[in-house]
Amino acid sequence: MNNGKQVTSTALGVKTTSLEDALRRGDVENAGAAAQAERATERLRTRIAQEGLADVSYDAVDSPFGTLLLAATKRGVVRLAFPEENVDRVLDGLAQRLSPRIVRSSAPFERARRELDEYFLGKRRSFEMALDWTLIGTFGQRVLRATSAIPYGGVLSYAEIASEAGSPRGSRAAGSALGANPIPIVIPCHRVLRTGGALGGYAGGLERKRWLLELEGALQPRLAVS
Amino acid sequence: MSNALPPFQRFLDSHRDVVWRVLVSAVGPDEAEECFQETFIAALRAYPRLRADSNLRAWVLTIASRKALDAHRARTRRALPVEDVTAVQDGETARRSAASPREPDRELWDAVKKLPSRQRSAVVLRFVGDMPHREIAQAIGCSEEAARRSLHEGLVKLRKAVPA
Numbered sequence: 001m002n003n004g005k006q007v008t009s010t011a012l013g014v015k016t017t018s019l020e021d022a023l024r025r026g027d028v029e030n031a032g033a034a035a036q037a038e039r040a041t042e043r044l045r046t047r048i049a050q051e052g053l054a055d056v057s058y059d060a061v062d063s064p065f066g067t068l069l070l071a072a073t074k075r076g077v078v079r080l081a082f083p084e085e086n087v088d089r090v091l092d093g094l095a096q097r098l099s100p101r102i103v104r105s106s107a108p109f110e111r112a113r114r115e116l117d118e119y120f121l122g123k124r125r126s127f128e129m130a131l132d133w134t135l136i137g138t139f140g141q142r143v144l145r146a147t148s149a150i151p152y153g154g155v156l157s158y159a160e161i162a163s164e165a166g167s168p169r170g171s172r173a174a175g176s177a178l179g180a181n182p183i184p185i186v187i188p189c190h191r192v193l194r195t196g197g198a199l200g201g202y203a204g205g206l207e208r209k210r211w212l213l214e215l216e217g218a219l220q221p222r223l224a225v226s
Numbered sequence: 227m228s229n230a231l232p233p234f235q236r237f238l239d240s241h242r243d244v245v246w247r248v249l250v251s252a253v254g255p256d257e258a259e260e261c262f263q264e265t266f267i268a269a270l271r272a273y274p275r276l277r278a279d280s281n282l283r284a285w286v287l288t289i290a291s292r293k294a295l296d297a298h299r300a301r302t303r304r305a306l307p308v309e310d311v312t313a314v315q316d317g318e319t320a321r322r323s324a325a326s327p328r329e330p331d332r333e334l335w336d337a338v339k340k341l342p343s344r345q346r347s348a349v350v351l352r353f354v355g356d357m358p359h360r361e362i363a364q365a366i367g368c369s370e371e372a373a374r375r376s377l378h379e380g381l382v383k384l385r386k387a388v389p390a
Contacts, residue, residue: 022334023334023354027247027338028247036255037243037245041242099274100274
């Protein structure tokens with residue numbers, strides 16, 4: 001295995017090895033140790049949440065799209081990731097841009113989870129959860145704040161949003177800002193379409209954009225044969 | 227991203243098992259729980275100040291071994307008369323030692339817990355934590371030679387205390 005233990009392959013050497021092997025196994029029963037460590041970790045996470053020791057919390061949230069990842073700082077929800085996004089990469093990005101003090105915890109998301117559930121059931125038309133805008137640049141904030149003002153059931157064009165954000169000729173830039181929306185669904189970038197009504201783009205896929213717009217009644221549901 | 231610290235949750239998931247094993251081996255299951263919490267809370271507080279290329283495993287085991295040391299000191303301070311307790315424990319130890327070979331050897335681990343603190347830390351970090359001498363030296367704050375000596379002295383005592 002390691003260091004030249006075979007050098008002392010005498011009776012004493014054998015004894016040495018068995019003592020060292022017993023020490024290597026540790027003062028734990030192998031089967032039980034992992035479960036104990038797991039329980040201790042659960043209590044640790046509870047304490048971290050109660051004492052607010054993490055800078056960023058995250059958790060999984062069920063949705064009709066599959067499992068979403070929500071991340072929040074003390075200010076509010078900072079990121080919503082669709083199921084196909086790589087969780088490790090999302091968390092690496094948050095570690096680098098916000099803080100590596102990232103711990104999984106469900107407690108900070110009770111409200112967000114409830115609001116999303118209600119929204120997906122068609123029982124909620126606007127979100128009240130607190131948001132943290134720090135991942136969004138200055139221009140992005142202008143665009144996405146204008147986007148947040150589009151009411152449920154309504155839509156605007158990229159050109160209209162650009163103009164709302166104060167740069168009437170910046171519809172391409174507005175498109176990129178919308179595409180980079182770190183909190184989709186909650187900041188409703190799906191409510192921005194091409195002039196003339198074509199769907200345009202959506203980071204979560206056009207199927208989802210259409211689904212959300214149908215849920216909100218902004219688009220007529222397509223017939224099965226369309 | 228490889229030059230950045232991993233999210234704390236990933237660091238916790240990667241190292242919680244070895245930290246738990248080291249702590250139970252050093253202080254026993256009851257105090258291990260508290261030491262485990264203290265270790266990771268301290269790690270979480272200090273985490274953002276850590277260099278991204280740090281050896282995270284050695285770092286967290288160093289914290290754990292210091293928390294174990296604190297627990298030992300605290301227990302020594304509130305030391306109670308133990309003679310009767312020892313008599314009872316010896317009977318129990320004998321019974322439990324005879325149990326399946328998969329279970330930890332009670333006699334051995336009771337002897338580990340009675341080692342002087344530096345020897346105990348060295349033995350636990352070397353074998354349960356699988357740490358090289360250089361890292362053990364950093365963890366207990368001594369030279370590599372002193373760490374080797376402590377480890378050796380600890381093993382000699384254990385062989386005497388627990389004849390094969």
